[in-house]
Amino acid sequence: MRILLVWPRNERAVLSDELSRCEPLPLEYLAGALRAHHDVTIHDLRLDPPLREYAEANEPPDLVGIAVPYTTNVPVSRRASHEAKRLWPNVPVVLGGHHVTVSREWTDGFAADYVIAGEGADPLLTLIGHLERGTPVEPVTGLTPYEARSELRRTVKPEPATLNSLPRPDRSLLARHRNSYFHSLYNPVALVRFSAGCPYQCHFCSLWRITDRRYLVKEAERVVSELEEIEQRNLYVVDDEAFIQPARMLELADAIDQAKLDRRYHMYVRTDTALRRPDVIARWAEIGLDSVLVGAESMTDDELNGYHKGTSARQTREALDLFHSLGVKVRANFIVHPSWDEADFDRLSRTVEELGVDMPSFSVLTPLPGTDLYDEVRDQLVDDDPELFDCYHSLFRTRLPRDRFYDRLARLLVAAGSRGDGEETSDPSVFYYSDNDSFNRMVQAVRSGGFQEPSPPSGGAPLPEPELRR
Structure with missing residues (x-):
């Protein structure tokens, strides 16, 4: 399968990618698990052109993975999912990343078919297996159809040596950006x-x-x-x-x-x-x-x-x-x-x-x-x-x-x-x-107090501090 893994860019972020821009290591781990049997591309929207330009120059993928690495990325990842569906209407889209692993907040409105939680290599391989066989995907640990995302579960008691079983990250796919x-x-x-x-x-x-x-x-x-x-x-x-x-x-x-x-x-x-x-x-x-x-x-x-x-x-x-x-x-x-x-x-x-x-x-x-x-x-x-x-x-x-x-x-x-x-x-x-x-x-x-444009102040009289557990 041709698999396209997409890392989003948040242009409005206060901490911009001109101040800190690290490699998308989670996608490199996924690529390490997939490269032996699949054609994998990592598309980093912070450095690579928009998806429409990728679509003009490349064969359609068979699966698109959209990362939702942080809560602040929810809107841009959502837009990326819709862009992927516009470009490749019949191609399945799967979401993964830290935010969807720890929370179901703001996960409505994505143009997605599946969601993965936790260490994504095994769930993604499971999903690919279903897609290749044409069999339905039922909710299992770490993977669920998007419409059943409220049922998404993840492994909560991993073995201490879990990381030893993970594939090596494939850093070769982003060699073009290594110095960026x-x-x-x-x-x-x-x-x-x-x-x-x-x-x-x-x-x-x-x-x-x-x-x-x-x-x-x-x-x-x-x-x-x-x-x-x-x-x-x-x-x-x-x-x-x-x-x-x-x-x-x-x-x-x-x-x-x-x-x-x-x-x-x-x-x-x-x-x-x-x-x-x-x-x-x-x-x-x-x-x-x-x-x-x-x-x-x-x-x-x-x-x-x-x-x-x-x-x-x-x-x-x-x-x-x-x-x-x-x-x-x-x-x-x-x-x-x-x-x-x-x-x-x-x-x-x-x-x-x-x-x-x-x-x-x-x-x-x-x-x-x-x-x-x-x-x-x-x-x-x-x-x-x-x-x-x-x-x-x-x-x-x-x-x-x-x-x-x-x-x-x-x-x-x-x-x-x-x-x-x-x-x-x-x-x-x-x-x-x-x-x-x-x-x-x-x-x-x-x-x-905003992003690029000033926000109107909404301050007032001193207030009690938020109730924190003491």
Whole structure:
């Protein structure tokens, strides 16, 4: 079969693809499962021409897969599905991706025939088998006809070694774009995955739900062999939390060292995980750990408890000291709460300076579909536009007038972006860095509280903060 896999582009996104554009690794995994028996094409609409131009130059596909990677992609993925049906009316369209895995919200109105949830390789192969035999598709784990999407189920207790059974990602299909994928200062960059899942239950996160808190791993030998196939020096490790199993990470570091792989890694790590085994972090610093993303979230223990983070402000300070002592740069992300007043914004500004965060980033508390937070507060939300679930818009009423709230958020970004001015360094002091006006346009979008056009302010008197589980 000729299979066309489509990755969408959101032209209105506040965080544009001029600031971060990573390869569509999930589609490369699917391609790895299919290429042995099928003709697969990955069409990345961020870099490739519109689908109508693809249709003019190529034979019709036998199956089209449309990714819905994030909630904010729902509208553009929906439009892509309709465009696919317009171009190839008789070709089945299947949806997949993170959003449809964790939520049924906003899944109406697609021009689709099937939906896949979770790790998509096996469900997609099952679907292809039915299509080739001409047999009807009934709802099974990970796959359902579109009209029965409310019945879609996914595997909730995967085995810990599940990732070992996955095919290798086929990166050859996007070789034409390899130098166009980047993440901040990591340009070009390749994505890799050592593990999946997380044993913690942060209130604002859905990742632990996908695996029912199970931690899925790849063997060190498998990881090294995949790394040897990647030409890029910069690697963004997309694990939910790579260092949960310290003995395994030491084994992997030794294997990478023995393979003499010269790589530069950007990885996520919890502060308590790092402090529990600083020797593991030190070993990774020796083999190329360049920066870490730390979910600092807040420097007040009350807020951290409300988020069910399971860490303390003291641990954040100690972890930053550890990373800096090893020469590892820190991107610390802080949650901006809609209930904040001027003093709270001032406090966060001082905190960033006091901690010496190398690359601060900020996100508005967002009740993402598929999280405990969303389930609890969905009736309190002031808007249900999926594009607003981007961590740069408040879905709650804000204590400050909304225009003032967004101005203070924009000022945080501006201050972070100017921290390195006058210093001789090639590294940006804000993570979403650009060498053109992309960052300035992002700041303007944040300041306006909209996308490309300013939104009218709708602020008012101070309000009680949203009810969060304490």
